[in-house]
Amino acid sequence: MDDADGTETRADDGETPADAGASDEDLRPEGPPQKLRANREELTPMLSQYLDLCEAHPDAVVLFQVGDFYEAFCEAAEMVARVCEVTLTKREDSTGRYPMAGIPIDNAASYLESLLDAGYRVAIADQVEDAEEASGLVDRAVTNVVTPGTVVEDELLDAATATYVGAVARANEGSDDTYAFAALDVSTGECQVTSADRLRIAEELERLEPAELLVGPNAALDTESLQFEAMVTDHDPTAFDAESATETLSSYLANPEAVLSDPTERRACGALLDYAEYTQGDDGALDYVSRVRQYDPRRTLQLDATALRSLELFESRSHRSGDTLADAVDETACALGRRRLVSWLRRPLLDESEIERRHDAVEEWVERPMARETVRELLADVYDVERLIARVSRGRANARDLRSLKATLDVVPELKAAMSDVESDALVSLRDSLDELEDVRTLVGDAIRPDPPQEITEGGVICEGFDDELDELRATEREGREWVANLEERERERTGIDSLDVGYNQVHGYYIEVTNPNLDRVPDDYTRRQTLKNSERFYTPELKRREDEILGAAEKADALEYEVFCEVRDAVAEEADRVQSLADSLADLDVLTSFGAVAAGHDYVRPEMGAADVRIEGGRHPVVERAQDEFVPNEADFTDGRVAVITGPNMSGKSTYMRQVALTAVLAQAGSFVPADAAELPILDRVFTRVGASDDIAGGQSTFMREMAELTDILHNATEDSLVLLDEVGRGTSTADGLAIARATTEFVHDEVGATTLFATHYHDLTALAEELPNAFNLHFTVSKRGDGGDAGGPDVTFLHRVAEGASSSSYGVEVAKMAGVPDAVVERAREYVAEAERSAETGVESDAGSDAEPESRSPGESPNSAEREERATNGRAENGAFGGEPNESAPADGDPSADDDRPTDGTLAAYVDGLEPEGDDSEATPAERDVAEEIRELDIAGTTPLEALNTLNELKRKLDD
Ligand SMILES: Nc1ncnc2c1ncn2[C@@H]1O[C@H](COP(=O)(O)OP(=O)(O)OP(=O)(O)O)[C@@H](O)[C@H]1O
Secondary structure (H helix, E strand, O other): OOOOOOOOOOOOOOOOOOOOOOOOOOOOOOOOOOHHHHOOOOOOHHHHHHHHHHOOOOOOEEEEEEOOOEEEEEHHHHHHHHOOOOHHHHHEEEEEEEEEEEEHHHHHHHHHHHHHHHHOEEEEEEOOOOOOOOOOOOOOOEEEOOOOOOOHHHHOOOOOOOOOOOEEEEOOOOOOEEEEEEEEOOOOOOOOEEEHHHHHHHHHHHHHHHOEEEOOOOOOOOOHOOOOEEEEOOOOOOHHHHHHHHHHHHHHOOOOHHOOOOHHHHHHHHHHHHHHHHHHHOOOOOOOEEEEEEEEHHOEEEEEEHHHHOOOOOOOOOOOOOOOOHHHOOOOOHHHHHHHHHHHHHHEEEHHHHHHHHHHHHHHHHOHHHHHHHHHHOOOOOHHHHHHHHHHOOOOOHHHHHHHHHHHHHHHHHHHHHHOOOOOOOHHHHHHHHOOHHHHHHHHHHHEEEOOOOOOOOOOOOOOOOOOHHHHHHHHHHHHHHHHHHHHHHHHHHOOOOEEEEEEEEEOEEEEEEHHHHHHOOOOOOOEEOOOOOOEEEOOOHHHHHHHHHHHHHHHHHHHHHHHHHHHHHHHHHHHHHHHHHHHHHHHHHHHHHHHHHHHOOEEEEEOOOOHHHHHHEEEEOOOOHOOOOOOOEEEEEEOOOEEEOOOOOOHHHHHHHHHHHHHHHHHOOOOOOOOOOEOOOOOOEEEEEEEEHHHOOOHHHHHHHHHHHHHHHHHHHHOOOOOEEEEEOOOOOOOHHHHHHHHHHHHHHHHHHHEEEEEEOOOOOOHHHHHHHEEEEEEEEEEEEEOOOOOOOOOEEEEEEEEEEEOOOOOHHHHHHHHOHHHHHHHHHHHHHHHHHHHHHHOOHHHHHHHOOOOOOOOOOOHHHHHHHHHOOOOOOOOOOOOOOOOOOOOOOOOOOOOOOOOOOHHHHHHHHHHHHOOOOHOOOOOHHHHHHHHHHHOOOOHHHHHHHHHHHHOOOOHOO
8 A cells, every 4th residue: 555645545434336426417537537626736645646647648537556456536436436336435635535446456457348348548557666665655657548449458359350549630731632541450560551532531441440540630530420339539639740740650660751652641640659659658659560551442352341241241140159251261270360361351352363372372271181280280379479479569478478479489390390391382481481580489488487477576487597696596595495494303303392393474484383381392592483372483593594585585586587577578579570470471371271271171162263254153152051951052153144133032042142142252352262163253343232221220211311322332433343232222212212223223233334233122023124134134043832822722932042044933922921920811811912913913904103113115225214324423422421421412312102102013012902902982991991991001011021011911900800
């Protein structure tokens, strides 16, 4: 405890946050507490020090070390007590009573996690001098500001994913629309910087999802509209000034202009590094951040946030582990590899020769399973040396970390041996680049004991033979202890007391214990030290001398060990760059080996890259195939047409099919083999995916508007090298409008864009379009029917999940409803309505909506919306996303769903609901029928799924029956 700090007590008076009187709502837990400010002149030295630190960190909650606790006071204490569920106590002195709450330093990590989760930044103010040696108040300083984007503690980080803090800056010149984005993983020192127009930078943000974001002074970033959670931090705006940013950068790059030629990039990156230094206690530059890299997102396959999400690359809708692409192809052996895998999947390559280089390596591993498995086993012993060396550089690594580094280095020669005869270019150069770091390995091996304690200040860390002075001290200590160990025997002999014991305790030191009946035989040179109930404890002058010698030597040795340890750690830190590049090679090697293992274990093939069009034989969905007992492989052949209109019943496999095509391309360009019997693939520049509103979250205007804005983005940005997946686009509005949008989109993509497009739809009318457009074709998913729909109650449907040419004949919605357990009576009635609708379709009675959506007057090949399209094309790029911008005028407005427009055209539910409408006036109907009719009129059919519709129908029928 901090004696010089006054009269503070930790007495728990049982007060809880609730009964302590909630603090004023306006009082923030961050920054200087008002009450302390008000009493500034009278405060005790310790609280005054606390107040100073709070003022220096206005954005953070200051946790202030007092002995074994981190304490918070006043508003911050009340918050800490609530969020961390610790007791609120108080500190009382002559200036007043102050709420106080503390968390134990020993297991601070879990409390810090709660504080971060609750949205706080935490400034850790440590005692930076020994409390016992301090002449007055113990000196304290903020050694670390813990924030969501800058955490470095292993306990708070996910081993498998990188955590980024990002900074966005905008060009200073008024008309210049250049934005720069810099992202830093403080735990590893990886730093990447790019610049582009604001739309692309917004996409980059979504792609990297930094946990925390600094926004430059004039960047006008609408952080509210980001589609991921990021803490927005106000950092000193002057850090973004060109001059100060370049100065910050000069500690990291010998020539900042050479690496970051764009001034906006330098401003973003400089400000970011300045902030990172601030969070790490501001001891100057972070030495381990030595890999500042400029990149251009256009040099990699672009996957925006929507594509990443809908393809479930890293996060699945089910949130079950194992359900993402990253999980499916992850057979990496170490955390380095897992993080690298994520980064390769996030940024698949565009350069064909680089892709082939990775494929060559994967092929070699597939062909050489023994060597591959040996390498994987060795990689399993590799520690997370990327984060570890960063800790070493920050002076935070302990002896165990250094031993983990050595264990990793021990693996390297074995890895090189296991790869001695590899042939592929990538593997050869990886093998050759593996630096054994023999010097570091020997140093750590000689210096640090094999199984050291967690603490580095209490001895037991440094090997014998490493430091002479230390060895001498330890020898003195050892001899002393041996002398004491033999003392019992000697004294028993000398005194003739057989029960005499020699022992040690913390308070009294060494003693000789004699039981009461033997006290008369105690020699004269024994001095009494302690009286117990049944015995007395003594010491002799020699024992005292030896004790002082032992304890003195031990204490000195511990201190010296710490000193020696720090020297070793500093020497290792000097080699941080080499360790980082070793980590880099190990990460690449792990991913390539994992790709090899996945390819071998799951029958993936090497794709042929550089084809003109996608052609996949026997393709599978890499994730769904694992969950399915029998996955049905499917062809995807775009050599005779680029636009596929895909129909088929619900649940027949349309979405799975479309996604598997995209995932195959992503895997191939990331360097992996692909789940197929054979694949020829072009190099794609972007993958767009848009999923119709009703398959997405909730229906409704805003979702529809978003869908349309996203569609606009595709229409403007897709190229003939893009892959576009459209899943039920247009479903968020009335059927007629939806169909019209779907048609117009298909035509535009077909005529103007030329992208490889897969369009899954329930609008059967679209299949006619595929026949009209030369480069479009129909695919459908087949089902097998048993029975004919007669007395037996209609056909039973089995999904074959097999894609076939041509359009689907029926949507089978009713059969799906049956499979889902909708009561037989309803299913049967629905079938009657379907049949009726089909009969009327055959006799030429068309619904209004159908004719509305498909003008008969158009001649083949002529687009009905060409004028509209032209207007769209001249409207400039879509202005949506995080940087605000006006809603795009070219996005089609949501139609006013009038009664007529709303009438659906597809064969099942539409017919059913149409059939229920009373002919003529409601007044002839019974009250129940009128109610039902009213309810039907109110239904938002376009926003209702087939299943919901059938359930509603069931309910309505029950009402009528009642
Ligand atoms: N090729 C396949 N082999 C085996 N099972 C498959 C296959 N494709 C899909 N499935 C299974 O069928 C389910 C439904 O597939 P999917 O979601 O792709 O259907 P859908 O036609 O898009 O349905 P909806 O129109 O309702 O969106 C999947 O979850 C999967 O379990």
